[in-house]
Amino acid sequence: MHLPVFLDDPRRLLSSSAAAAASASARTLARLHALLIVSSSASHTLISSLAAAYARAGDLAAAESTLTATAASSSIAAWNAIIAAHSRRGSPASALRVFRALPPAARPDSTTFTLALSACARLGDLRGGESVRDRAFDAGYKDDVFVCSSLLHLYARWGAMGDAVKVFVRMPRRDRVTWSTMVAGFVSAGQPLDAIQMYRRMREDGVKGDEVVMIGVIQACTAARNVRMGASVHGHLLRHGMRMDVVTATSLVDMYAKNGLLDVACRVFGLMVHRNDVSWSAMISGFAQNGQSDEALRLFRNMQASGIQPDSGALVSALLACSNIGFLKLGRSVHGFIVRRFDFNCILGTAAIDMYSKCGSLASAQMLFNMISDRDLILWNAMIACCGAHGRGQDALTLFQEMNETGMRPDHATFASLLSALSHSGLVEEGKLWFGRMVNHFKITPAEKHYVCLVDLLARSGLVEEASDLLTSMKAEPTVAIWVALLSGCLNNKKLELGESIADNILELQPDDVGVLALVSNLYAATKKWDKVRQVRKLMKDSGSKKMPGCSSIEIRGTRHVFVMEDQSHPQREEIVSKVAKLDLEMRKMGYIPRTEFVYHDLEEEVKEQQLSYHSERLAIAFGLLNTGPGTRLVIIKNLRVCGDCHDAIKYISKIADREIVVRDAKRFHHFKDGVCSCRDYW
């Protein structure tokens, strides 16, 4: 801008420069400042608006030094401009520093307190915020909407909803910001129904919502799994011509996606005029979390192709998708991308460790874990879970103790992972010991998952009676999962009488999981209760129709190959089939007996045996054997659980082919080597 210079007329200088100062650059302002000093025409008001202008232009040091040591330092408006600028630039700590160092002559007003409280909210400084509140109330701002709303936000943001409500009820006047703060507060406190209730009360109060309120309501619908209401909010937005900005549309995409309406989410996403990194992330995570990992990864590529750099949200979702389908090569390349362009934070680190774990690469997970020095609880938990999943119970325990030594406090999830790790490694004494310490020392009330682990641990090692006693000591009724853990123990330790009564208990709870029903049916078969077997088989047939087809994949030299039982299209199909048949022959010579009880359809025995041979994991293994050199480890990723027959079969194959075979199914890892499986799982 051109600076008007009227050095001969101080009054004209003053009026024109006040206007000029409003939008000037810091450089221009410095020239103006110099002129004012040279002409000694710097009035109180002019200095204060100059300081404010410096603040707006981003030169906060100049703003402060202009103000200090002049009579204008009592101008609260100028100080507010400085504090606001610190906030805007994302440094709430500096904002608070300026606030705390205000000269006594500058009396803070509503704006000042509002800014200070907002800075405390961003920092999570509840105590600091309360001292600001005391000063604000003393200064007479007890009923100020801005002050109270920002105080409300401080509480709501940090989970103190009780205090937030206290402030809220005694506010004489509430505007839409007040209401939207309450709505968002209840959402982040995990009380979506209260959030929706707040919105209703707002409408009754005659306050109209804007898009910010509606975003809160949409999130509440997402959390409450209320798509109907979510869709009606969507309609409300459209009918009332509210601005469908990126944030609003993104929260709608998330709402539909998280509730399984991926097609609607896609449509909303497709209609967006502007999409940013967060919108893409929401869509990608929607696919990844709904089991459509291939689609998620396709979208991830599209995002990069359309010139949007993935943010950490998109990267985490991409890693999750890679974990789901066991796509190690792509996971590695995402990891590489992160290393080149980001700092490794705990969220990204956890996602990457989990990816390596689920892709069968324990070593890479450990290496990455060792490289992250600033570890949070979830990162530790992920690594402990990783050890457990790979059958390293002792390593999980060592890691757990290391974690305690650093002063990190384990939570319910840590113990779930630890107990599961101990159970699958057969470390019974350690399992009992740590379950007890969890309750008595760490004061964690055992949840269902902990009971499942402990019952599993005991029953697995033949301590079926002890496990059964544990159930009687529980306060709540045992769930299906707990009964199932006990029942597998009964079946494998031939405690058939107890098993039968447990099977009856399970049936009463009307499970529709085929795996659970299969177990129950196998137990009845063991006790020769054939009418019950027939009854359960019928239930299985009914629920079987809802079952998705099993598929297995294997990655060879960076390419994923997917196999399903019915698939005839694979170019190497002939070769694979003859390999399977050859293996089958050798296995039988070594004592393999097909376990046709794992074929749940009514078929001839012979056909059942054939079906077992062509289970997707066996096709994948045959393909792997054909296409890799001797000694190469095979990693198979399966979407469903490996059945008992396949488990047997792979043991033999690992011996015949002299290969290490790792199978990751929907539940865990099975490491096969020399005819044994390291994971103490059974059928």
Added chain:
DNA sequence: CTAGGGTTAG
């Protein structure tokens, strides 16, 4: 000169 907003890890 001022308050409230979307995605992402075990």
